[in-house]
Amino acid sequence: MNLWEIAILILVLAMMPAMVLIARGRTMDALVALEFASSAGVLALMLIAEDIRRPSFLDIPLALVLLSYPASLLFAHFYERWL
C-alpha cells in the first residue's frame, strides 16, 4: 500500500461522517455535508487516477466537479423556501 492509496483511504473514510450527516442530520446540515462529500469524492477520484497512472481517468473527477456545481446550487435554491 503506497502513500497515494493511504491518502485515498483516508479521504473515503473522511466521507463517512458526512454520509451519516446526510442520512440522519437536519436538512441544512445535510446540504453542507453533501458539499463536503462531493469535494472529497472529487479529490479521491483524482488521487485514484493518479495512483494507477491513467491521466485519461482524470476526466471523471472533472465531470463530477462540473456536475456537482449546478446540483448543489439547485439544492440550495430550492431549500431556501420551497422544500
Added chain:
Amino acid sequence: MIREAVVTTLLVCGVLVEILCCVGLVAMRNPLDRLHAIAPANILAPIFFAAAVMVREGAGQASVKCALIAFVLILVSPVISHATGRAVWIREKNHREHHS
C-alpha cells in the same frame, strides 16, 4: 529523492486538511459553522493534491487536468457556500417570523 519528499509532504498536508475539516464538520452544531469548517477542504486540499500530482508528473496531461480540477473546485466552491449560507439564513428568518 527531493521530489518524492515534496510529493509526500504535499499529500500529507492535503490529507490533514481533509481530516481537520471532517472533524470540524462533525464537531460544529450550526449549519453556518459547518460551512466555515468545510471551506478549507474545498480550497486548500485541491491545491495540495494538485501540486502533489504536478510535482510527481512534471509537465503533462495529468498535471494540466489536475490543475483544471483544482481551479474549477476553487472557483465554484465559494459560490456554493454562499448559496448554501443564503438558504440557511432565509430558512431561519422564515422560521423566526413564523414563531414570533
